[in-house]
Amino acid sequence: MDIRLFGSPSPDPFLSAVDLFETEYDLEKPVHVSVRDDPDERTWAAHYDDRHELNISRQAATSAMARELVLHELSHMARNEERHASHVQSTEEALYLALSGNSVERRKLAHCYQIANHMKDIYADDITLSLAPAEKLVHFLESELARAVAANPGPSPWPDSRLVTADADPEITAVNAAFALALVERHDLIDDDHRIYDLAHAAADDAPNVELPAFKRRFRSLAADPTESDYRKALVDVTRAYAVGTGTGGSAAAD
Structure with missing residues (x-):
């Protein structure tokens, strides 16, 4: 290489x-x-x-x-070269399909891009976690979620791109919590009494319109090798659920 x-x-x-x-x-x-x-x-x-x-x-x-961040990005590169559905699907196309006909706040549209990145990260980390110990990643997820729940804006203590919530927006923080739980459960990394569960519950309490268990299920259950059509549908469904409110108890937001 x-x-x-x-x-x-x-x-x-x-x-x-x-x-x-x-x-x-x-x-x-x-x-x-x-x-x-x-x-x-x-x-x-x-x-x-x-x-x-x-x-x-x-x-x-x-x-x-540093080593884990580089390994994570190499994993994205591997997914790109193998033409994995998660890394060839256009995010813009999926968002157009998901949100067409709906008026959505700019902040929620920005969050949809973060959600799409989470889905790519699931597949990159399927590689990363098969190669390296998980302790640092679990600590990163816990630290970043604790920072967001505490609503303490400012630079992240862990310089990564995967779970940054600079303004501690409660709704995307709840989705980020769902992603974190999905990732650690997908790879059986923690026990049921790990502190990250308490943090995730706190995030969910701050965002009653976001059904954290539903988002966790969507992330965790992503098929290992989906067809492009199946992946597009999964991405459309999860972004529509967040931005439009389908399946989350919310409603379409005004522009």
Whole structure:
């Protein structure tokens, strides 16, 4: 696997992630890593005909989660190369199908993109969690959810892109909680008395129009290898449920 680092990062977390990744997977395209000084860049991947790009903030690249963040993004790249339905479906197309004919608040539309990313993350983390210990990820999910429930706006203590809720919006925080529970239950990572359940219940109490168990079920039950049609339907259903209120007890929001 060809990985090229730009921005003078320490190579250790990147090489460590590659070592883990290559025990089971490989990438045909080279990976260009750009380390950026802006902490708001966090971590994200882009895919091109001739390469993948991994953009990561210097804060993230030097954090305790660095190896896990890089491994997560490599997993997204693997899903992209295998043309997994979750990584070839256009989010814009799915949102058009889900929300056509409805007037939806801008904030909820933005949240729908986050929900779509959660669904991609489920499939990336199916790879990540097959390769690396889960303790840091569980701690990240718990910490991020605790921060959001406490409604304490500000920079995330864990520089990642997966569960950031900068303004602690109660409704998307409840969906984020559902995603966190779905992920840990999908991989049997925690016991029934783990603190994350209490945090998720608190998030649900703050957002009575969001049925947390229903969203958890949608995320957790995603088929491992869906057809493009089945995945599109799942994405349409979950975004419509959140933005329009189908199955959540809510209603269409005014623009």
